[in-house]
Amino acid sequence: MWPPDPSQKEVLGFAVSCRVLTLVLQVLTRFLCSSTPIVYWFSAHLLHHQEPLLRSLETVPWKPLAGDSPPGQKVPRNSIMGLLYNWKTCSLVTRCILGYFLTYWLLGLVLHCNFLPWT
Structure with missing residues (x-):
């Protein structure tokens, strides 16, 4: 089972990058619209x-x-x-x-x- 095959790595990388992107967007909008x-x-x-x-x-x-x-x-x-x-x-x-x-x-x-x- 481990190491994961290439398709699982791509899906995991895509999921992590999407989460990081939404986190960054939420934090940026919170900083821009709430504290500025x-x-x-x-x-x-x-x-x-x-x-x-x-x-x-x-x-x-x-x-x-x-x-x-x-x-x-x-x-x-x-x-x-x-x-x-x-x-x-x-x-x-x-x-x-x-x-x-x-x-x-x-x-x-x-x-x-x-x-x-x-x-």
């Missing part, structure tokens, strides 16, 4: 400078939006929830940033609960 605030700073910078809805919520957060806003819009205290409530009126950059973070959160929730590799 640059990702969050950059997305906040883009949201702050590119989204007019945030500027209107920033000036008067406790009053409804301007009279020209569509009916049914809500103005919550949390500005991110305000962006989510008014998804259709947000700019493309805002939709991409919010979509990325929502997708990351949902994938992490589903994959982690099923014991799949996710940070």
